[in-house]
Amino acid sequence: MSAEIPKATVVKYIRAPDKLDKGHAVQYEMADGKLVNKPLIGDWNHFEMMIGKRGQGKSTLMLERMLDLDMEANGAYKIAHSLGQRFPTKLPSKRVFQLRYHNTIQSLDSWLRRKPDDIHVVTSDDAQPVLEYAQQLGRAVKRDALGYFARKKQPLGQPATPIIVGIDEMVALDAAMGSAQGKDASRWFRKLIISLRHEHIALIAGIQDSNAVSYVNAGLATKLWCFKTTHLYAIQSLRAGGMDPADLDRLPKLDVGEKIEVDV
Numbered sequence: 623m624s625a626e627i628p629k630a631t632v633v634k635y636i637r638a639p640d641k642l643d644k645g646h647a648v649q650y651e652m653a654d655g656k657l658v659n660k661p662l663i664g665d666w667n668h669f670e671m672m673i674g675k676r677g678q679g680k681s682t683l684m685l686e687r688m689l690d691l692d693m694e695a696n697g698a699y700k701i702a703h704s705l706g707q708r709f710p711t712k713l714p715s716k717r718v719f720q721l722r723y724h725n726t727i728q729s730l731d732s733w734l735r736r737k738p739d740d741i742h743v744v745t746s747d748d749a750q751p752v753l754e755y756a757q758q759l760g761r762a763v764k765r766d767a768l769g770y771f772a773r774k775k776q777p778l779g780q781p782a783t784p785i786i787v788g789i790d791e792m793v794a795l796d797a798a799m800g801s802a803q804g805k806d807a808s809r810w811f812r813k814l815i816i817s818l819r820h821e822h823i824a825l826i827a828g829i830q831d832s833n834a835v836s837y838v839n840a841g842l843a844t845k846l847w848c849f850k851t852t853h854l855y856a857i858q859s860l861r862a863g864g865m866d867p868a869d870l871d872r873l874p875k876l877d878v879g880e881k882i883e884v885d886v
């Protein structure tokens with residue numbers, strides 16, 4: 623956590639969207655008072671990176687993946703950070719979605735409760751408060767999953783509504799920089815990445831040049847989506863990350879929207 627802890631940390635409790643809006647249409651079933659068809663805490667593991675030059679379709683795919691994971695989770699919180707209003711309004715899949723932009727975490731917090739099905743994007747020059755907010759929300763979700771009388775129980779294995787976080791430009795996150803060992807400022811982020819499934823958070827992050835952040839991040843990803851990349855060092859870092867040499871040769875020649883999916 624940063625020294626300057628944002629207001630997000632005082633958020634004590636946020637209800638799951640499916641519980642908030644009794645009448646709304648998220649498909650889930652109640653069985654024995656428990657949420658079924660929701661991912662289990664500790665069992666949902668997604669950290670995906672979109673890598674490639676500007677204008678190749680990273681943000682577009684990020685939205686698509688947020689909606690894919692939302693489906694997989696049977697309804698999830700969807701929050702994102704962007705340096706400006708840079709997400710597309712239409713998707714190749716033609717899926718319908720509602721984007722809401724916010725300038726502050728406070729606005730994100732209050733609108734997330736009001737419109738839990740929408741994608742809430744904070745626009746600022748620093749992505750860290752959004753991640754810290756997501757952690758707070760994850761903890762509230764975990765507490766809620768245990769129920770009032772089971773505070774000391776282990777939340778692992780409980781079904782609960784997860785949080786999907788999109789970081790449009792990873793360079794907006796200082797903690798993503800650093801060497802392999804990291805530095806003090808990046809350590810909390812490394813820990814977060816390692817413990818995403820325990821925090822009940824799926825993270826999707828975009829970066830134009832994988833060298834602009836620590837290569838350790840890509841090494842910890844569960845999936846890389848590689849768009850057109852021409853810079854030699856960026857290509858080499860993907861090679862170091864385990865990409866097939868035959869795929870590396872294709873990277874500079876990819877068309878807009880074309881990508882290579884790497885499971886790592």
Ligand SMILES: Nc1ncnc2c1ncn2[C@@H]1O[C@H](COP(=O)(O)OP(=O)(O)OP(=O)(O)O)[C@@H](O)[C@H]1O
Binds near residue numbers: 674
């Ligand atoms: N699958 C696709 N097929 C064709 N065109 C696409 C596809 N995905 C995105 N595009 C188009 O490419 C353009 C850039 O998309 P997008 O904003 O997602 O790229 P980006 O990689 O995030 O760019 P930047 O690095 O500048 O943020 C948009 O006009 C978008 O409509």
Ligand SMILES: [Mg+2]
Binds near residue numbers: 680681682708790828
């Ligand atoms: Mg983009």
